[in-house]
Amino acid sequence: MTRSELFEQIRRKRSYLCVGLDTDINKIPRYLLDTSDPVFAFNQQIIDATHDLCVAYKPNLAFYESLGVNGWNSLEKTVNYIRYNYPDLFIIADAKRGDIGNTSGMYAKAFFDAMDFDAVTVAPYMGEDSVTPFLTYVGKWVILLALTSNKGAFDFQLMTENGEKLYEKVLKTSQYWGTSDNLMYVVGATKAEMIADIRQLVPDHFLLVPGVGAQGGSLREVTEKGMNDQCGLLVNSSRQIIYASDGEDFAAKAREAAKEVQIEMEALLDAHRLL
Amino acid sequence: MTRSELFEQIRRKRSYLCVGLDTDINKIPRYLLDTSDPVFAFNQQIIDATHDLCVAYKPNLAFYESLGVNGWNSLEKTVNYIRYNYPDLFIIADAKRGDIGNTSGMYAKAFFDAMDFDAVTVAPYMGEDSVTPFLTYVGKWVILLALTSNKGAFDFQLMTENGEKLYEKVLKTSQYWGTSDNLMYVVGATKAEMIADIRQLVPDHFLLVPGVGAQGGSLREVTEKGMNDQCGLLVNSSRQIIYASDGEDFAAKAREAAKEVQIEMEALLDAHRLL
Numbered sequence: 256m257t258r259s260e261l262f263e264q265i266r267r268k269r270s271y272l273c274v275g276l277d278t279d280i281n282k283i284p285r286y287l288l289d290t291s292d293p294v295f296a297f298n299q300q301i302i303d304a305t306h307d308l309c310v311a312y313k314p315n316l317a318f319y320e321s322l323g324v325n326g327w328n329s330l331e332k333t334v335n336y337i338r339y340n341y342p343d344l345f346i347i348a349d350a351k352r353g354d355i356g357n358t359s360g361m362y363a364k365a366f367f368d369a370m371d372f373d374a375v376t377v378a379p380y381m382g383e384d385s386v387t388p389f390l391t392y393v394g395k396w397v398i399l400l401a402l403t404s405n406k407g408a409f410d411f412q413l414m415t416e417n418g419e420k421l422y423e424k425v426l427k428t429s430q431y432w433g434t435s436d437n438l439m440y441v442v443g444a445t446k447a448e449m450i451a452d453i454r455q456l457v458p459d460h461f462l463l464v465p466g467v468g469a470q471g472g473s474l475r476e477v478t479e480k481g482m483n484d485q486c487g488l489l490v491n492s493s494r495q496i497i498y499a500s501d502g503e504d505f506a507a508k509a510r511e512a513a514k515e516v517q518i519e520m521e522a523l524l525d526a527h528r529l530l
Numbered sequence: 531m532t533r534s535e536l537f538e539q540i541r542r543k544r545s546y547l548c549v550g551l552d553t554d555i556n557k558i559p560r561y562l563l564d565t566s567d568p569v570f571a572f573n574q575q576i577i578d579a580t581h582d583l584c585v586a587y588k589p590n591l592a593f594y595e596s597l598g599v600n601g602w603n604s605l606e607k608t609v610n611y612i613r614y615n616y617p618d619l620f621i622i623a624d625a626k627r628g629d630i631g632n633t634s635g636m637y638a639k640a641f642f643d644a645m646d647f648d649a650v651t652v653a654p655y656m657g658e659d660s661v662t663p664f665l666t667y668v669g670k671w672v673i674l675l676a677l678t679s680n681k682g683a684f685d686f687q688l689m690t691e692n693g694e695k696l697y698e699k700v701l702k703t704s705q706y707w708g709t710s711d712n713l714m715y716v717v718g719a720t721k722a723e724m725i726a727d728i729r730q731l732v733p734d735h736f737l738l739v740p741g742v743g744a745q746g747g748s749l750r751e752v753t754e755k756g757m758n759d760q761c762g763l764l765v766n767s768s769r770q771i772i773y774a775s776d777g778e779d780f781a782a783k784a785r786e787a788a789k790e791v792q793i794e795m796e797a798l799l800d801a802h803r804l805l
Binding site for chain 2: 315317320323326331353358362365368425
């Protein structure tokens, strides 16, 4: 998917919501456990209930891997289900991968060939050759960790050399590896006060913003600081939407929660004259 | 496995070799492709041929994930095969994971509960809460990336603040998260000149050293700089051993290649009076 196609979808749906499919078998409604693939059954209903209110889905790999082969199977089925039924959705493998060049190439194969993800999150610690193999796939994206939403982000990401912080160095250095048409950045909503500075460094790139809702970040603040003239934001919400109810009405309640976010996003897009 | 059990195994086998099971379906002998699970069939023969010459196996997850559900299945079978037949071997998931706290907890579940790995490699970029969930498992290990063997290591790992490099900060800061009984570090053999300094910072911790052989690092140099009084080194070799031949004699040739390394390691252990 190209950047302009993504922006067109955002305008059409009046939403820049990404729904995080962090599906935990211990948190889904009990009655689904009687089905042959409870995780997929849950995802399927969440997707059917929210696909017109969001532009992206983001399964976090950890939740699937914790179930071994079965989990990996549920993941593949989920990606195929989205791709077949709602082909305009942008699908992100939240995998936080990264390894030496030839090995990162195998990860790229895993997410872009063996499965049909549009994007994969990548950790920058190992540098250029750990990232560039993902960028050779036309129409696919790397979403590089810059400033994450967790407490541990402060341990290393703010380290400073000649006035430049590590996450700023990641933003600047990676400009030489990819473009705003194949590279996005993870910037946590809990660090909203830094988003304005980040937007200066990467004016055109999309930012994937986790941490709104359960982790405490504010959608309005993130948007004020980070929106650009092609929106430039994908704001992720996981728990707040997919676990809006633990009863049989979970999909309807997920839709309500997503709708609430979408309405707020529509107003913010409108205020920025993007509709 | 405890650190002293690992050291005992090293003394018994006169080896600190880790064999990297980076099994690429495009590189294994063609005749194996007729079997129902070629990757597992390959691993099984490699393991049978080398288990008494090495102390650890390290499947790199990327190679398995690139084959989707089938690859994940081959990985689970490989771990089970080692655990059942050669229970004293130390099994490392070279996964380079790391995510926010509750998500890293799911990865820990994947590698320590759903599969019976002894250790998992973790990327430090996201800081403390991305690492500590792995450390709550008794007898299990985190192997944290410090200074990696690839060219991209120079992009961020040498960034310096107040005279301290990022990889040094990772070494020092992580001392507060774990101990030399549940935490090791990845230090690339291609950076052998830095291993002596690293050994000063972490005198007791095991170092997992990739990059000997195909990537150009020297076993002798790594050992001179990095060995401590409990060995403190696991030196990984992948391609040089597992792809020693692409014919039907691949397992025998892998054994020869592993034996060559083991003999060199025995001499080095002896020179350090550890036998």
